[in-house]
Amino acid sequence: xxxxxxxxxxxxxxxxxxxxxxxxxxxxxxxxxxxxxxxxxxxxxxxxxxxxxxxxxxxxxxxxxxxxxxxxxxxxxxxxxxxxxxxxxxxxxxxxxxxxxxxxxxxxxxxxxxxxxxxxxxxxxxxxxxxxxxxxxxxxxxxxxxxxxxxxxxxxxxxxxxxxxxxxxxxxxxxxxxxxxxxxxxxxxxxxxxxxxxxxxxxxxxxxxxxxxxxxxxxxxxxxxxxxxxxxxxxxxxxxxxxxxxxxxxxxxxxxxxxxxxxxxxxxxxxxxxxxxxxxxxxxxxxxxxxxxxxxxxxxxxxxxxxxxxxxxxx
Amino acid sequence: xxxxxxxxxxxxxxxxxxxxxxxxxxxxxxxxxxxxxxxxxxxxxxxxxxxxxxxxxxxxxxxxxxxxxxxxxxxxxxxxxxxxxxxxxxxxxxxxxxxxxxxxxxxxxxxxxxxxxxxxxxxxxxxxxxxxxxxxxxxxxxxxxxxxxxxxxxxxxxxxxxxxx
Numbered sequence: 001x002x003x004x005x006x007x008x009x010x011x012x013x014x015x016x017x018x019x020x021x022x023x024x025x026x027x028x029x030x031x032x033x034x035x036x037x038x039x040x041x042x043x044x045x046x047x048x049x050x051x052x053x054x055x056x057x058x059x060x061x062x063x064x065x066x067x068x069x070x071x072x073x074x075x076x077x078x079x080x081x082x083x084x085x086x087x088x089x090x091x092x093x094x095x096x097x098x099x100x101x102x103x104x105x106x107x108x109x110x111x112x113x114x115x116x117x118x119x120x121x122x123x124x125x126x127x128x129x130x131x132x133x134x135x136x137x138x139x140x141x142x143x144x145x146x147x148x149x150x151x152x153x154x155x156x157x158x159x160x161x162x163x164x165x166x167x168x169x170x171x172x173x174x175x176x177x178x179x180x181x182x183x184x185x186x187x188x189x190x191x192x193x194x195x196x197x198x199x200x201x202x203x204x205x206x207x208x209x210x211x212x213x214x215x216x217x218x219x220x221x222x223x224x225x226x227x228x229x230x231x232x233x234x235x236x237x238x239x240x241x242x243x244x245x246x247x248x249x250x251x252x253x254x255x256x257x258x259x260x261x262x263x264x265x266x267x268x269x270x271x272x273x274x275x276x277x278x279x280x281x282x283x284x285x286x287x288x289x290x291x292x293x294x295x296x297x298x299x300x301x302x303x304x305x306x307x308x309x310x311x312x313x314x315x
Numbered sequence: 316x317x318x319x320x321x322x323x324x325x326x327x328x329x330x331x332x333x334x335x336x337x338x339x340x341x342x343x344x345x346x347x348x349x350x351x352x353x354x355x356x357x358x359x360x361x362x363x364x365x366x367x368x369x370x371x372x373x374x375x376x377x378x379x380x381x382x383x384x385x386x387x388x389x390x391x392x393x394x395x396x397x398x399x400x401x402x403x404x405x406x407x408x409x410x411x412x413x414x415x416x417x418x419x420x421x422x423x424x425x426x427x428x429x430x431x432x433x434x435x436x437x438x439x440x441x442x443x444x445x446x447x448x449x450x451x452x453x454x455x456x457x458x459x460x461x462x463x464x465x466x467x468x469x470x471x472x473x474x475x476x477x478x479x480x
Contacts, residue, residue: 001471001474001475003467006467006470006471006474007439009416009417009419009420009474010420010424010435010439010470011439012416012417012420013416013417013418013419013420013421013423013424013439014439014440015417016417016418016421017337017341017421017424017436017440018337018440020336020337020340020341022333022336022337023336023346023350025350026332026333026336026350026353027332029350029353029354030328030329030332030353030354030357033354033357033358034325034328034329034357034361037357037358037361037362038321038325263390264390267428267430269428269430269431269462269465270386270429270430271430271452271453271454301386301387301390301391302387303387303390303391
């Protein structure tokens, strides 16, 4: 069959497509959906802040690049996530400048951790609960670790500032459209900043910082830090896997995806996994192997969460 | 400004709900689920309308949400449900084709793998340009072309199988 014939048949089949029977309830359901939303969910104040976000996002990304930090590849996640996960640069929350305050040792098995909870607090004002554990890594030098510490403080400050603004705008809109204080409170909005030390010994440290707001998945962000403590530098996949790190990681990831029978992974056509890059996120597990982490929706359906792949180092 | 955007979206949804439903149905093949998909997509769009940078992109932006919702639901159910001949029949029985081969081709399109199906439906049923399809699917233009190309190739095989039945 020729291409032209094929296309002609396709246009013929369009008639069937356009005649797909429409359930009578559709209109009713649409009206309900639109009405419910109109009552609940207005955000009149937010529009004002929208304009400047583009610029702020750009500045932020540029800055991030300069210090070579890892972060999600925004472009790869869905449009909504990309557009929403914007953390604007504005004046900071009142973070304590003194290191000593609230400083506590965070013991790990086998010794004293280099990671300290610089500040830990819970805050609730009726509209929301903020719970934050902000890590800092002990260092005396001016190397990678110092950059990380500064980066973390900035990320947390920015995130909370933006979260406060988002939630305040959300509330204004909610009240302005007939919602009550009680109803808003019942939403139980939470902002959570936390970190996890994935592994640590004398020579390296692997740390993941996670920030999220429970009312929208779109606001979840994670940052990965792998530090070589011997010379205070960033550990890369190449350091762990050798020159062929891309090939080694790709082969193992592909094998693990192939062995998976959940059906959640996208295939290549759907924008599924193709290859890791130097920007791919990973942490180091207790066995010393890198574990590659993809963002939700990046290579699999949302139900798969953030897929992780342990890459066994070549002997 | 926000209000105007919401109004524009609302109007757009009301005017095009049947189109949305058709697209959703072609993935999930179930009336209730297809309505769920459209509803979820509309709610998401309303919640995130502030993130749409230019209203000129409303259509491709909304279709992107809709296609993603459809695929998410389809992924959830594809293990259990295959397209039953009966479901196909309800569509085919109500439809009247003027031209030969239309129903076989429709069946063939419905059987395409989702990513090719998306490109073919948007191109031939929703009359989108390849550029628009790239915006909807988030794939590069060359990737869209490639998917369309492989989709048509595959379609040829499926169609011939359908005619032979």
